[in-house]
Amino acid sequence: MQVDWAQPWFAPWRAPGEAVARRIGGGQPAHEALNAEGEAPVRFVAQEDLPAGTPYERFIFETRQCPVRPGLHDFFNGLVWLRFPRSKAALNRLQAEAIARDGVGARRGPVRDAITVFDENGALLQAPPALWQALEDRAWQRLFVELRPLWAQARLWIFGHALLEQLAQPRKGLTAHVWRGDAALESGADADGWLAARCTGKVLAGKPFTPLPVLGVPGWWNANENFSFYDDSLVFRPRKT
Structure with a gap:
């Protein structure tokens, strides 16, 4: 292994x-x-x-x-x-309820789709508001270069087990679907309890995730010390208009 x-x-x-x-x-x-x-x-x-x-x-x-x-x-x-026992149990319950109601089917529906995305590739990110704004804007140079010192105040937890598996052989394009954590996570509050409380069908149907190429995170990958790393538009894609 x-x-x-x-x-x-x-x-x-x-x-x-x-x-x-x-x-x-x-x-x-x-x-x-x-x-x-x-x-x-x-x-x-x-x-x-x-x-x-x-x-x-x-x-x-x-x-x-x-x-x-x-x-x-x-x-x-x-x-x-x-x-994350409570969070995994909450996601599993929602999946089982949807299967009982709708069957397995070729189409999962918005809630099961969102659960699958987060369960496989999700992450929790607590970060200063300026970082979040840049991330939501897909303003990659601002996020990773201009605001680079702010990453010292951020916390990122990988939740998705497929993403963890892929990170055993890291490559530039690996992307997490991140859920915005609040100040309680920054202060060390229980991440599992925080996440489990938000794992409801209504919340998940809105897909409250933002894509983040994780090897762009400062301190996570030596190659991103050269800022030309972020010029790759196949990985750091602009926001769709």
């Missing part, structure tokens, strides 16, 4: 991640290694325990069991369940 835990985006995940990875490296199945790390609102089980044809989210909601496959994707999903 190749993960460079020294990278800044893995800092919140390093302690549990290294412990679980050591167990897996010692031959323990991933689901058992996750169960041994701490309590979660679900029990991790082998992928084979998911009955054929049963929707994954409905199975988790009804049985309180989360299937785990080998590999980094489900490894990080398990870590997020351990670190």
Whole structure:
């Protein structure tokens, strides 16, 4: 399991991640290694325990069991369940309710679409208002160059397990869908409780996320010390008009 835990985006995940990875490296199945790390609102089980044809989210909601496959994707999903138990449970409940109401279907609908985006690629960002305004404007030079000193006052937590998996092999275009945190997060308030309280169908249907190319964050990637890094319009795209 190749993960460079020294990278800044893995800092919140390093302690549990290294412990679980050591167990897996010692031959323990991933689901058992996750169960041994701490309590979660679900029990991790082998992928084979998911009955054929049963929707994954409905199975988790009804049985309180989360299937785990080998590999980094489900490894990080398990870590997020351990670190953000209330938020993950709230998102799972909304998914299960939508499936019960509408079926699986080819189209998920706005709430399930938003949940999938955030669950896979989401992040929480607490930042000074000037940074947020620049981010919402997609004013990348202002955000990352002119206002660069303000990033010392910002906090960014990666929530999406697919994004965490991709960051094991970082590349320039990786983008988070960030949810704006408030001053309570800056002061160290419980991020899980804060997020779980906002995981409602009404809020999520509005897709309260803003795209952020995470390797542009100062201090996260050496290449962005050269400000020409931000001239790549395929990654740092202007706001649509």
